[in-house]
Amino acid sequence: MTELDGLYALWYREFKVFLREKSRIVSSLFTPLLWIVVFGGGLGSSVSLGGTNYQVFIFPGILTMTILFSSIFFGLYIVWDKRIDFFKEVLVAPLSRLTIFAGKMLGGCTDALIQASLMLAFGVILGISYSPQMVALTMIFMLVLASAVVSIGLIIGSFMESPEGFNLIVSFLVFPLFFLSGALFPIDNLPSWLRVFTTLNPVTYAVDGMRGTMLGISSFPVIMDLGVLLGFAAVMIVIGSIAFSRMK
């Protein structure tokens, strides 16, 4: 009971902070919108892929990007928390480290999902017609991806002492994950060296699954995409819990 209350407390804190920091929401949506409107719109005026306008083609990729960036940078807050001693108060509470990790992780997922849902709504303007099943399945993909990537952010954050160090490591990680995911191009006809990277990149399966769900274009069966993503998330959550239990 206490653990559940504690889990709720940690989530509630993240949620409240998120709601009060409105600038976070605006700034986190600015970059993806720029990609969709300017890059997608510009290239889309002369390019179409798989019978779909380029702007629409990259939309699932940009949704992935929204989640990827906001989720991984969520780990930065833990570096700040450690600095201002707020976290000491949490660590000394009679709660298991698994609960603390799960609370933080769910808080991060909530942030990322709210931002991604706002982006998802933007799809209507692009002319994508949503069905309830389609929205539900897309949300599931977004949630599983967010839980995996928030965990990565928290793992890195739990080891880092300074925000600068965190940013350095994360930018080395987040850009390859994004560019090698097929967010911006189809992955079927890639040169074999590039194909190795995209196949190994778990984010590829998030993009592919969402694109399959929303546009009916996919390189793998959607159910396989979901399976790979679930496995990835499970591994990251386990590592995250271990990282938190070792944290002082």
Add this chain to the structure above:
Amino acid sequence: MTMNDFSVTPNREFGEVVIQTSDLTKKFGHIMAVDHINLSIREGEVFGLLGPNGAGKTTTLSMLATLLKPTEGTAKVNKHDIVKESDAVRRSIGIVFQEPSSDDILTGKENLYLHALMYGVQSNVRQQRIGEVLKLVDLEDRAKSQVKTYSGGMRRRLELARGLLHRPKILFLDEPTLGLDPQTREHIWEYIRRLADQERVTVILTTHYMDEAERLCDRVAIIDDGKIVALDTPEKLKQIVGGDIVRLRIKNPKLSPIKELPYIVKVEQTDDFVLLTVKNSSAHLQEILSLVGNAESVELRTPTLNDVFLNYTGHEIREADAEGGFFERASRARSSGK
């Protein structure tokens, strides 16, 4: 508020032992931060750990609060071992850190609500408890403001309220009035005293302020270089100095006849000053002044804990150094080749 309001009632009854340390030790690399400390503290006591920065006060507190693992030795807090039963220890303690640890984007009340959830305060008494502690620290009217709008004193009071919310048996306070204005310090002292007297909470605090230790604590342990050098009530510690302090501003004092006097305990000389420790000073001041020569000024005072500290350690607590601590000590250890 007069000084007497804080003085210890003689013969105050303390309960059973709630904290017992046995050779509690912490090393950071080669530095002995805490060196085989043995303490026993009883229920309802306000116990002070007094010493300069880097003496090992905060490290001791962190080990008792299960934030740090001891290198050697252990302690029992509320009958639970700090190493083997850290969860049980955490449930019986409250801790207020030196640095503010409330979330300043949230309101005071939200911070308390989160704390109540994390410390397992039952849902049917949550709101009532939050109301109680807010009242105790006089923050009812600002409960719904974000903490970032609070003054330093208000933040401290909020932390104190949070430390009390789950009714811990034992409350740890790390430098509870560091950097606060005199009026707020008086208030906080009053709250802490009330807690111990009325709620029977055992309070262990660290401080490097002499007046705080003197006016608030039932017993004080003086810590220097990780060791306890003295432990007693403030009154008894002061008696150890052996008399009152007479400070004379004087050039070319005649000290040899003074040193012969039977009621003189100690004579120290620095530049333009002579510092005398004198038994029953008011009766002998006239004689001292007639023997010592032409003094420009005379100051007579009862000993403070600062004099006690000086007496035991040979150096003063420098109250000006509010920051530093561990690193300062590390560099001191390095330069002295320890």
